[in-house]
Amino acid sequence: MNRNLSRLRTLFYFLLPLSIFLASCKSAKPFTDYKSQKSVIADKAVVSAAHPLATKVGLNIIKQGGNAVDAAVAVQLALAVVYPRAGNLGGGGFLVYRSGDGSEVNTLDFREKAPGAASRDMYLDNNKNVIESKSQKGHYASGVPGTVDGCYKMFQKYSKLKDWKKLVQPAIDLAKNGFAITESEANRLNVNRLEFIKSSTMPSALILKDSAMKWKTGDILRQPELAKTLERIRDNGREGFYAGKTADLIVAEMKRGNGLITKGDLANYAATWRKPLIGKYRGYDIITMPPPSSGGIALLQLLGTVEDYPLSNYGFHSPEAIHLFIEAERRAYADRAEHLGDADFYPVPVNGLTAKSYIVNRFKDFMPNRASKSDDIKAGEPHKESEQTTHLSIVDADGNAASVTTTLNDNYGCRTIVGGAGFLLNNEMDDFSVKPGVPNMYGAIGGEANAILANKRPLSSMTPTIVTKDGKLFMVVGTPGGTTIITSVFQVITNVIDFNMSATEATHAKRFHSQWKPDVVMVEKDAFSDLTVKKLKGMGHNITARPYIGLVETILVRPDGKLEGAADNRSDDSAEGF
Ligand code: DON
Numbered sequence: 395m396n397r398n399l400s401r402l403r404t405l406f407y408f409l410l411p412l413s414i415f416l417a418s419c420k421s422a423k424p425f426t427d428y429k430s431q432k433s434v435i436a437d438k439a440v441v442s443a444a445h446p447l448a449t450k451v452g453l454n455i456i457k458q459g460g461n462a463v464d465a466a467v468a469v470q471l472a473l474a475v476v477y478p479r480a481g482n483l484g485g486g487g488f489l490v491y492r493s494g495d496g497s498e499v500n501t502l503d504f505r506e507k508a509p510g511a512a513s514r515d516m517y518l519d520n521n522k523n524v525i526e527s528k529s530q531k532g533h534y535a536s537g538v539p540g541t542v543d544g545c546y547k548m549f550q551k552y553s554k555l556k557d558w559k560k561l562v563q564p565a566i567d568l569a570k571n572g573f574a575i576t577e578s579e580a581n582r583l584n585v586n587r588l589e590f591i592k593s594s595t596m597p598s599a600l601i602l603k604d605s606a607m608k609w610k611t612g613d614i615l616r617q618p619e620l621a622k623t624l625e626r627i628r629d630n631g632r633e634g635f636y637a638g639k640t641a642d643l644i645v646a647e648m649k650r651g652n653g654l655i656t657k658g659d660l661a662n663y664a665a666t667w668r669k670p671l672i673g674k675y676r677g678y679d680i681i682t683m684p685p686p687s688s689g690g691i692a693l694l695q696l697l698g699t700v701e702d703y704p705l706s707n708y709g710f711h712s713p714e715a716i717h718l719f720i721e722a723e724r725r726a727y728a729d730r731a732e733h734l735g736d737a738d739f740y741p742v743p744v745n746g747l748t749a750k751s752y753i754v755n756r757f758k759d760f761m762p763n764r765a766s767k768s769d770d771i772k773a774g775e776p777h778k779e780s781e782q783t784t785h786l787s788i789v790d791a792d793g794n795a796a797s798v799t800t801t802l803n804d805n806y807g808c809r810t811i812v813g814g815a816g817f818l819l820n821n822e823m824d825d826f827s828v829k830p831g832v833p834n835m836y837g838a839i840g841g842e843a844n845a846i847l848a849n850k851r852p853l854s855s856m857t858p859t860i861v862t863k864d865g866k867l868f869m870v871v872g873t874p875g876g877t878t879i880i881t882s883v884f885q886v887i888t889n890v891i892d893f894n895m896s897a898t899e900a901t902h903a904k905r906f907h908s909q910w911k912p913d914v915v916m917v918e919k920d921a922f923s924d925l926t927v928k929k930l931k932g933m934g935h936n937i938t939a940r941p942y943i944g945l946v947e948t949i950l951v952r953p954d955g956k957l958e959g960a961a962d963n964r965s966d967d968s969a970e971g972f
Contacts, residue, residue: 424572424614432963433898435952436971440959441465442947443786444481446968447573448472449961451564452788453970455555462788462796463491463552464561467545469786470800471565471627474541475620476573477966478600478818479582479805480784480874483623483635485820486540487783487800488683489548490670490858494793496865499672500551504544504665504800505686505851506537506822509654514846517828529828530835532593533653535808535821537852541800542627542635544665551667552794562628569624569816572616576966580609582805589809595650596813620816636660643815651810662849673748675861676701676891678868682859684744685737688730689857691747692880695726697887698753705892710903711922713929714762720908720915720935721760723881724771727838727910729756732773735843736851742843746776765934768913782806783856783874787947789867789957795949797858799872799879804835825852836876837912857883867951869897873962875944878907878916882944890950897950901960905943916940 428446441452451472452465460468466489473481486506492499515522517529529535549558575583583600590601599617602609623643626634634640641660648655671684673694680697682690699722708714734742746752756774759766782805788796801820802808808821827840834840836855844853855877861869869890873882882905889900904921908914914936922930927937945962947969952958959969 422571424574424616425568426574426612426614430961430966430968431970432902432961434959434969434971436957436959438791438972439789440949440957440969440971441469441786441788442949442959442961442967442969443469444473444784444945444965444967445477446966447476447568448481449968449970452786453972454564455561456790457972458560459555460790461552461554461792462790462794463548464555465788465790466786466796466798467549468561468564469788470541470545470798471562471624472568473784473786474817475565475568475617477579477784479579480782480802482800482802482807482820483541483817484536484539484812485800485802485807486537486822487544487798488687488854488856488858489544490681490683490797490860491548491552492681492795492860492862492867494867496862499670499681501668501670501683502544502548502665503668503686503851504540504547505854506540506820507663508823508826508846508848508850508852509538509659510656510848511654512823512846512848516846522829524829524832529824529826530804530808530821531589532808533648533651533810533819535823536653536655536810536819537822538655538659538663539820540663540665543632543663546632547665558631559628562624566621566624566628569617569621572614574612575609575615577611578965580611580613583609586806586809590806590811593651593809594811594813595647596811598811598816600811617816619814623815623817636663640815644812647810647812650813671744671748673698675887677863678891679862680859680887681862683857685734685742685853686851687854687856688734689855689880689883691734691744692726692730693857693859693884694748695729695753696722696880696884698748698750699725699757700888702754705888706894710889710893711926713926716906716922716926716930717762717765717933717935719884721766722757723908724766724768724910725756725774727877728771728773729776731839731910732841733776733843735840735853739847739850740843741778743776743778746778749777752776763933768910771910783876783879785858785872785874785945785947787870787872787949789870789949793867795860795867795870797860797870797872799856799858799874801856801874822852825854838877838909839911855879859883859887861887869951870949871946873944873946877909878943881905881907881909882946886946886948897948897958897960901946901948902963907940907943914938916943918943
């Protein structure tokens with residue numbers, strides 16, 4: 395008896411801990427063996443996302459029988475771990491979905507909401523001046539996150555695997571075991587260290603304890619607190635984030651940092667299914683995001699404007715084509731500033747703004763050889779009805795397509811890491827017009843339509859888009875980049891349709907951006923020839939350089955039926971398929 399007991403004791407005190415230790419050693423092997431792939435041709439399925447480890451997670455889910463939405467959920471959660479600057483639990487986003495046979499097209503709005511205690515002048519001082527960075531840094535800048543509810547809702551409606559835990563587990567493994575960080579993540583984490591310390595109240599895996607230390611390429615990032623948060627989400631679904639321990643940690647963080655998000659805000663958050671915006675371009679159907687994104691409306695306006703001009707005759711990046719784009723953009727962004735906001739709170743004239751007759755009429759003052767001045771261009775008068783971001787593009791083996799853009803807004807959002815929960819909060823409140831006419835961090839201005847109100851969603855530019863031709867899937871596309879999102883998606887679509895590029899060429903091609911105000915045209919380095927720049931300047935355009943614009947993920951169905959996946963070559967993005 396005694397001997398048995400002592401055997402049991404040995405088992406309990408020695409063997410059990412040893413086996414746990416050995417098991418944990420085995421599972422603690424960090425993910426180090428990966429590299430990004432910029433282009434792929436595949437027979438069945440493609441995943442293109444901002445980080446190779448997240449791309450692999452998505453592909454594995456499809457290989458296990460999951461569909462595009464299963465993969466999108468798993469990729470999004472993995473990005474929250476391996477791409478902390480934009481992948482997120484504490485942000486929000488949009489899904490545009492199309493089933494393989496086209497019988498189902500839908501969008502999910504999981505954009506953050508203003509907290510219940512938010513109010514119009516919350517970022518102004520007593521003299522009604524904007525308080526610098528209050529809508530951008532720290533607890534007060536954060537909207538109520540939508541990502542987890544969004545992931546759970548899309549899973550409930552469209553999952554084929556019907557196994558939530560399977561979708562969350564890869565993210566947990568990445569957070570727990572750790573992974574080797576890329577050069578760009580190391581650099582950004584170093585640059586933001588002081589911001590994290592200023593805007594957070596507790597230590598975190600993202601903040602090196604010793605200020606003399608620096609993150610280096612290949613360092614292993616383990617995020618045990620984030621792993622625990624993900625485990626709660628794995629075990630309790632949406633409630634694992636919006637209730638219980640995670641909600642407690644968020645609200646405690648808000649209390650320590652004078653933020654506004656309450657238990658009630660979290661409990662009440664609900665992602666919303668919305669009817670997609672569908673328009674035509676040269677015989678293709680463009681399926682895209684309605685408000686609270688401005689992206690879909692502006693994209694349809696831009697395409698609707700340029701389709702009356704012989705773009706392919708003009709040529710890619712010819713002065714004529716560039717000039718046409720800039721003038722179309724000047725008008726679309728003027729409309730955005732005046733008319734666009736959360737349509738649940740403001741009567742956005744969606745049909746009026748996208749009506750072909752309105753678009754054509756609005757472009758009547760276009761001068762083929764002369765730049766107009768943004769100060770002379772006002773918002774149009776459409777018929778009023780009475781009524782640091784990341785993108786992933788996925789096509790699965792049944793041709794279902796998911797185009798998802800999500801964001802914390804700025805890189806690492808408001809830099810506040812929820813103490814004990816290991817994830818960053820967004821600074822999406824800055825996407826509101828904090829004061830009429832005062833530009834946000836993307837230089838965008840707005841007014842009444844996008845003024846702050848409790849529970850309202852800030853206006854977005856995110857433009858996840860799916861293009862079809864003759865009822866068949868043609869293209870899946872989207873990108874981060876603030877207000878440049880719309881013009882990047884616009885250019886990639888025209889690169890393919892008008893300039894006959896492959897997905898890879900269209901995605902990697904240099905880009906430019908203009909948005910009415912400020913009255914400048916931002917151009918990626920070496921995008922235009924000296925002669926083209928000279929001609930554009932001669933027409934009166936203000937040209938400025940910008941390091942890079944957007945991180946686009948594109949999937950194209952080729953004429954032979956194969957899929958071409960492309961990941962942007964401007965950062966760590968990776969496309970894989972099989
Ligand atoms: O919703 C929007 O339009 C912005 N919050 C997106 C921010 C973004 O793309 C930042 N990425 N570079």
